[in-house]
Amino acid sequence: MSNILFIIGNGFDLAHRLPTRFDPDFREIAEKNESNPYFWELYQSAEPNIWSDFENLLAKPDFNSLAEIFEYYAPDHSSDRESDRDGIILEAEMSGNLKESLEEFANQAEGKLANITPQRFFKDLFTNGDLYINFNYTHTLEQVYGIEIDRVLHVHGESGNENLLLGYPEGDFSPEDIHEDIRQKGRGPYRDTSIKEYINSLEDYYVRTAHEILINKVESFKKEFKIELVEEFLSGHKLINEIIVYGHSCAIDFPYFEYLNVTFPLANWKFFSFDERTIMNIEMMVCHIGIRNYSVVEK
Structure with a gap:
């Protein structure tokens, strides 16, 4: 074992070679699905x-x-039609x-798996009985390498389900x-106001x-850490050494790494790095x- x-x-x-980059793969889809391309810029202060x-x-x-984007959808209070006033709400x-x-x-990335062949490096790296905490939505491990589904935890959700996490x-x-x-x-003068204070100050019901x-x-795009899923997945496997x-930026998801370090304090860590x-x-x-x-392997 x-x-x-x-x-x-x-x-x-x-x-x-799956299309799973943020840019262009996800960004192009998200921008395409925006009714107004300018709304995409609201999410990105950089x-x-x-x-x-x-x-x-x-x-x-x-x-x-x-405010500039919403000018086009400004409610017409002189109109008898509600649609001339609530268009700004529908747009939001x-x-x-x-x-x-x-x-x-x-789903787009998942659809490419049928054409993917296993790589020798990973076939040699993976052995029978390994466990996998997978931050990807795709089933590359299961479909390309034949890893049993009960040995893989998709901690951020998986393609085909409505449980995908992002944020x-x-x-x-x-x-x-x-x-x-x-x-x-x-022409000013200007002052900095918190977004919620600003929204509360808006007098027009439709604009507010x-x-x-x-x-x-946007506030709902928070990512809950599913430590309890990891704990349940690893129950009965106390001898991880x-x-x-592989493939993780190590720039986010710290609570998972922290939990694993506390749970398996004697384990040797090996990080594969690409840049x-x-x-x-x-x-x-x-x-x-x-x-x-720990050790770092440049690949």
């Missing part, structure tokens, strides 16, 4: 190009351009639905302040409701968590 636990991240799927950046930035949306409800885009993204760590939500024009004449819908939607990390940024992430994480026995 093997005593090896693998932690599998997106780099594993990328090694098999320009991300990898998953960990994107997820962390979801906690810091920038709504400063929202149609925007920012990243979960649907995430499902499309996962920032709970408690990290801190939107950019609104640079509010006090006189509302475009549209803002509330969007901020609540090696933990191999200098990942090496830096690994060194910072092992120092923060207190992992003592």
